[in-house]
Amino acid sequence: MLKHFIAAPHRVMFFGGAVQTLLVMLWWLFELTTRYIFPEHMIAWPLFATAIHSWLLLFGMLPFFFFGFLMTTFPRWMGGDEIPAQRFVPAFVLMFAGVLLFYAGLFIGKTLLVVASASVLAGWAVGVYALLRVLLDTRPGDKRHTVILFIAFSTGWLALASFLLWQSSDDHFWLQLSLRAALWGFVLPVFATVAHRMIPFFTSSALKQQEVPRPFWPWWTILGMSVAHGVLELLGMSSWLWLADLPLAVSALTLSYLWGFRQSFQNPLLAVLHVGFAWLGIAMLLFAVQSLWLLAHHGTGFIWGQAPLHALTIGCYATLVIGMGTRVTLGHSGLPFVIDTPVKLMFIGMQGVALTRIAADMLPVDSGTFYLIAVLGWLACFVPWAWRYLPAYWRPRADGQPG
Secondary structure (H helix, E strand, C coil): CHHHHCCCHHHHHHHHHHHHHHHHHHHHHHHHHHHHCCHHHCCCCCCCHHHHHHHHHHCCCHHHHHHHHHHHHHHHHHCCCCCCHHHHHHHHHHHHHHHHHHHHHHHHCHHHHHHHHHHHHHHHHHHHHHHHHHHHHCCCCCCHHHHHHHHHHHHHHHHHHHHHHHHHHCCHHHHHHHHHHHHHHHHHHHHHHHHHHHHHHHHHHHHCCCCCCCCCHHHHHHHHHHHHHHHHHHCCCHHHCHHHHHHHHHHHHHHHHHCCCCHHHHCHHHHHHHHHHHHHHHHHHHHHHHHHHHHHCCCCCCCCCCHHHHHHHHHHHHHHHHHHHHHHHHHCCCCCCCCCHHHHHHHHHHHHHHHHHHHHHHCCCCHHHHHHHHHHHHHHHHHHHHHHHHHHHCCCCCCCCCC
């Protein structure tokens, strides 16, 4: 079983990401339950809960899926050699051990939390080096996407280092820098770049179209405006975020239209990717409207709270992770690119989770109840996905091929 488990980077990394997705949502369910239903049983965590939630998602969950996907595709994109196990296995071990130590540290104390972040940071560095070797060892060619991804991963590493500085110093600036750099300099650029590289290709292949447009100006705009959003947030200029968010939204929605959003529903697995990417444009429109409201009302109050952020993180990121994860898992397990009714319902359910979490901050409802419904919905969708696809990571390929 171990031989198959370490046969390819996506196996170990997707396993880590799937397990962490379950763990973080179970922890968040426990936190919200004690906060809103049984406050007398609330735990005084070593860090405040939103910082824990952010670390577990930004540094403890998404990087596993990112590394699993890119360690598989980097060599294929550039015609290079496969990344050997001696590079991706240590990265996985250090990162996965760090995540487990982080959970232990929540009950033991801050010192172990620092060790946990340091372990993930070390594993991340090993993973980034593996990607760098592919980038440097392959022949010259169009490496725009891979170079941007390498820069984004390096930014993510620096963001985690900044979080570690906050843990060590309690200087709140490092936490703010960490979260902004992670969200706007790492996660969004990675999703946008992978989508720009892969969604037109998948669309052309699935729908048998001759050519799907892939202009570069919207992609560059998305990247630049994402960084600008993070900088404006860090400077406390929320009333001016619309200057970055409107161009970003227009660029994302333009790509959705050019890539054939409506036509994508002919193929359910393809439609998931298009729907996930469409959420990017929607989320940034919500951010822009909220910013313009602040501008018009002299910076008094967010009208929608964290709704735009969760439109981005659940609507866009979660949908794309599950869509890409399913596609890679099927393709690299020797299984056909077919999803049945239960998996389709799971994808639809995740859209319901996004809408529920958004509604919690946009509508006059009991927010705590809606938060709990959203977490339970997430688990209801993802547990069946993990039950179905996790065994593929330690079993041999169905078609007998290596990898």
